[in-house]
Amino acid sequence: MSTDEPDENRRARAVRLLSGPRSRLGITVGPSAAWILTLLVAPLAFMVAVSFFEVSSLTYQIIYEPTLNNYRSLFDGGGAIWQTPFVTALWLSYVIATVTTVLCLALAFPLAYLLARNGGRLFKVVIFFVLLPFFTMYLVRAYSWVLMFGPGGVINSTLMSWGLIDAPLGIFNYGVPAIIVGLTHAYFPYMLLTLYASLDGLDFSIIEAARDLGASRVEVFRDHVIPLTLPGIIGGSLFVFVPSVGAFITPTFLGQGKVQMIGMLIENRVAGTYSIGYASAASMFVLVSIIGAMILAFRYVSIEELGGA
Amino acid sequence: MATESSEPAESSDRLLGHQRVEQLLSTSLYVVSGLLLLFLWVPLAIIILLAFAENPVTIFPFEGFTLDNFRLALDSESMRSSLTGSFTIATVAASIATVLGVLASFALTRYRFRLREVYRTFGIIPMVIPGIILGVALRIYFQNLLGILPGFTTVVLAHSLYGLPFVLLIVSARLYTFDESLEEAARDLGADPITVFRDVTLPVIAPAVGAGFLFAWIRSFEDYIRALFLTGPNTDVLTIWMFSRIRQLDAPELNAVSALIVFGVAIALAIAMNVGNVTGYVAGTVTEEE
Numbered sequence: 086m087s088t089d090e091p092d093e094n095r096r097a098r099a100v101r102l103l104s105g106p107r108s109r110l111g112i113t114v115g116p117s118a119a120w121i122l123t124l125l126v127a128p129l130a131f132m133v134a135v136s137f138f139e140v141s142s143l144t145y146q147i148i149y150e151p152t153l154n155n156y157r158s159l160f161d162g163g164g165a166i167w168q169t170p171f172v173t174a175l176w177l178s179y180v181i182a183t184v185t186t187v188l189c190l191a192l193a194f195p196l197a198y199l200l201a202r203n204g205g206r207l208f209k210v211v212i213f214f215v216l217l218p219f220f221t222m223y224l225v226r227a228y229s230w231v232l233m234f235g236p237g238g239v240i241n242s243t244l245m246s247w248g249l250i251d252a253p254l255g256i257f258n259y260g261v262p263a264i265i266v267g268l269t270h271a272y273f274p275y276m277l278l279t280l281y282a283s284l285d286g287l288d289f290s291i292i293e294a295a296r297d298l299g300a301s302r303v304e305v306f307r308d309h310v311i312p313l314t315l316p317g318i319i320g321g322s323l324f325v326f327v328p329s330v331g332a333f334i335t336p337t338f339l340g341q342g343k344v345q346m347i348g349m350l351i352e353n354r355v356a357g358t359y360s361i362g363y364a365s366a367a368s369m370f371v372l373v374s375i376i377g378a379m380i381l382a383f384r385y386v387s388i389e390e391l392g393g394a
Numbered sequence: 395m396a397t398e399s400s401e402p403a404e405s406s407d408r409l410l411g412h413q414r415v416e417q418l419l420s421t422s423l424y425v426v427s428g429l430l431l432l433f434l435w436v437p438l439a440i441i442i443l444l445a446f447a448e449n450p451v452t453i454f455p456f457e458g459f460t461l462d463n464f465r466l467a468l469d470s471e472s473m474r475s476s477l478t479g480s481f482t483i484a485t486v487a488a489s490i491a492t493v494l495g496v497l498a499s500f501a502l503t504r505y506r507f508r509l510r511e512v513y514r515t516f517g518i519i520p521m522v523i524p525g526i527i528l529g530v531a532l533r534i535y536f537q538n539l540l541g542i543l544p545g546f547t548t549v550v551l552a553h554s555l556y557g558l559p560f561v562l563l564i565v566s567a568r569l570y571t572f573d574e575s576l577e578e579a580a581r582d583l584g585a586d587p588i589t590v591f592r593d594v595t596l597p598v599i600a601p602a603v604g605a606g607f608l609f610a611w612i613r614s615f616e617d618y619i620r621a622l623f624l625t626g627p628n629t630d631v632l633t634i635w636m637f638s639r640i641r642q643l644d645a646p647e648l649n650a651v652s653a654l655i656v657f658g659v660a661i662a663l664a665i666a667m668n669v670g671n672v673t674g675y676v677a678g679t680v681t682e683e684e
Contacts, residue, residue, distance in 0.1 A: 096586075100587055109505070110501065113497045113498065113501035113505070114498065114501040114505075114513065115497075116494050116497055117497060117498040117558060120555055121517065121555070125519060125528075125555060128528075128532050131531070131534065131538075131539050132530070132531040132534060145538075146538070147538055192433075193430075195427055198423070199424070199427050209667070211431070213663065214435065215431070215434065216667075217438075217656070217659060217660055218434045218438060220663055221655060221656055222616040222633070222659075224616065224633050224637065224640070226437070226438070228636070228640050228652060229437030229438055229440065230437055231643075232437070232441065232444065233440065270433070273434065302419075324522075328524060328525075330524065331526050331527060333525070333618075333619050334618055338640060352526060352530075355623065356623075361530070361534050361538070365530075365534070368530060371524065371527060372523075372527060375522075375524070
């Protein structure tokens, strides 16, 4: 069997090492567990700690004395609580992420359904055209919408040159609508692929049987299609909602300074003044809300079923 | 179709006729899907068009075709060095992620151990945690706790963690459907564990490992926000180069680089789809018959 005779000794030792169940477990679990502990768990734990410490604005050193000042500063802007940059940004992020998720779900379902019911050539071509934007750099896709929107952007200038409008329309200027379009474009493929994965496993004869037995289309959809594809719906929504809440690139370019989402606020505080205490405290709110959304989702689906994208 | 909800199916059938409803529904399904593809595609098509246009910012007025934008982009020293930087970072990070992810997939599919579910969950978190939070957390951790200044190593470490879930999900999905009796047969015939892995297991999971590597590579290559916090002044990254140009609306070079990226991805994807089951890996529907 073995072709490398000179290595026989080393090989025998390696084989002996690989034979024990304990060492096998250590070799397979060990490296990634070390990575997760040192690069995910420890940094997040440190971030939690930093959110409770003061950071010197002169030396950027952490002063290790517990304080709630960082959290206080999130809600302290002189005016009402809901007018502080943090609360406005967080609220706006949730609104934008929710609208984006609903939009993605509504748009992706018909296409995913069509793809799941029709195999063959058409399927391959369509999936190619869906996957291509999916694999294309996120930044390129965000940039493409920078060109589309704006007072002199492609949409406005095209409509004007066709004589449909006389002056640039406000809705095609940069702002919240542009951000929602950009995020929908960015995360739509996640929704589509997750939905497709769960619709693909659907037994369509159930639908025919229900129809034959006299159920209306809406009834079939409500009583059979939705419950059977619920893992896909929830998984896809999570894949759209979570990154939309923390989005940075899209709101930066398509808001053009008029809109501040939570990701931009955190970036701004760290890149600008290195206010890591403030940023850590703000991140905690985002993290906790995301964990909450996931716990809610895991009541309906397992993490394995979410593995779609 | 909202009117149908309250009434039984027969009444609506009488109203329109079963055949017509069916036809109308399927037509509208195709129309919606077509519009969607248009939505996905128009912005990218416009970038490609503008990359060849004399007037790089908007379509009207159209002033003719040129290749100057591409020449400008490819001649740019900063573009080339950041492209090389991104390639290096993505390749090193994806390689680490692949090794860790393949090992972890074996552990998850083959062995039972304590905290297995926790381990699996934490193995997937790097993919779902917002990039801004992971980026900032790692930056603070490296700089303030460990005293490591951001640079090549820190961004590679961050990206290798970020790529891990993609490899883990794709490879473990493949291993779940792997017929272990094949390995048993090889062992019964006298093969040692290394030979079994090399001659039996690896050939079967190789496409999944390749797909996982590709995913981790792309994720690293296109990442901006983690790289922003974890690269130093001496590490050039393409996304950071592009970001600053988008901010200045420096369109000529950007359009050309963007168009080249779309072409590159299109060719790679077309090849990958003809070689392996890309959709299966992406949509998580990999099955035994490929």
